[in-house]
Amino acid sequence: MTNNSIFVSKIASKYHVNPQSIIYKYIERKTKASDRDSKSRRSLGNLYALYVLCNDYLDKKYNGSSFTDLMRQMKSMPFGSKLQNHPLDNRLNDEVSRQYAVSDSMLPVQHANLVDGKKARKISIDILSEKGMSPKKAAAFVVASIDRYVEIINDNQTAYLNEIEAANTEQEISNMIAKAFEYNSDARLFEIISFALLHLHYKQTTVTTIINGNSKKEPLLLFRTGRTNANDGGIDFVLKPLGEFFQVTETLDFKKYFLDFEKINRFPLSFVIKTNLTPEQVKIQIKKDAKKTMDSNKLLIYINLFDSIFTLNELTKILNWVKLSPDLIIEVKEIIINCFKLEYGLLD
Numbered sequence: 001m002t003n004n005s006i007f008v009s010k011i012a013s014k015y016h017v018n019p020q021s022i023i024y025k026y027i028e029r030k031t032k033a034s035d036r037d038s039k040s041r042r043s044l045g046n047l048y049a050l051y052v053l054c055n056d057y058l059d060k061k062y063n064g065s066s067f068t069d070l071m072r073q074m075k076s077m078p079f080g081s082k083l084q085n086h087p088l089d090n091r092l093n094d095e096v097s098r099q100y101a102v103s104d105s106m107l108p109v110q111h112a113n114l115v116d117g118k119k120a121r122k123i124s125i126d127i128l129s130e131k132g133m134s135p136k137k138a139a140a141f142v143v144a145s146i147d148r149y150v151e152i153i154n155d156n157q158t159a160y161l162n163e164i165e166a167a168n169t170e171q172e173i174s175n176m177i178a179k180a181f182e183y184n185s186d187a188r189l190f191e192i193i194s195f196a197l198l199h200l201h202y203k204q205t206t207v208t209t210i211i212n213g214n215s216k217k218e219p220l221l222l223f224r225t226g227r228t229n230a231n232d233g234g235i236d237f238v239l240k241p242l243g244e245f246f247q248v249t250e251t252l253d254f255k256k257y258f259l260d261f262e263k264i265n266r267f268p269l270s271f272v273i274k275t276n277l278t279p280e281q282v283k284i285q286i287k288k289d290a291k292k293t294m295d296s297n298k299l300l301i302y303i304n305l306f307d308s309i310f311t312l313n314e315l316t317k318i319l320n321w322v323k324l325s326p327d328l329i330i331e332v333k334e335i336i337i338n339c340f341k342l343e344y345g346l347l348d
Contacts (some may be wrong), residue, residue, distance in 0.1 A: 015141040049087035053123035054139035063113025064122030268307040279309035
């Protein structure tokens, strides 16, 4: 049993929540990122929407609260400052509906009517009282579980930040960076490390742009464009001045890549992929899988949209190059620390 399963199970037992209930299953699945070595991305938007609705119910606001008040509560929670309104609008309900195929009355977010006519939401009593559970105790289970989850991930992220800040030698810093390449490492950590290495890699190249006869020399600069809860359209990095878009991923499912191309009107993309395959092997694998369900002409369109591909092989080569320079190893450490703090809201 994982640490995640243990803490959720203990809290459920305290509040007499049925482990076969939808609310239990949902909380257990959404808090998997509490395990330090979990590959799950920390996803707080839907959890926080569920949290504030249940908290409202515990505060005896049985008719719900205004959308504005609920959003204010969500944004005030740890790591919540950048959250948007999608979870309260439809994202939480869509996820529960998709995962558990429940009736509309069992969807967590229910419309509410307040006296002043403001847009309002309330928790579904049906989902809290499923299998004879006490709605009050089920709501308390949700609040307590999410509180504990946030404590755990806060401890986990602080632990890594403390370790990388304390790393001083080339070997200590490179060992901390290499942790991101491990199979079970956190997805956000892999994205941060990838950015730091690629930022230094590209900065070594200078390009000349000529506009109306005026030339300008500048280094290639890679920028991060989003973080966990950002509505960034799936674009993780952008390379200036070339305007090359990057996305970081851990999957080789061709449908994911082709959907990303569609999201941005079939604009070319570069990918950073957590795999030991070479870039050539990645494309071969994607082609092989896509051929089973897609005609060759359409497949060719998508395959031609791949720009650069970086895998663990390329990232390791860049890391080995960085390790040769005391200045670069210090610079990569500083980039990681700053990105880490920004990613997890420590600079908000």
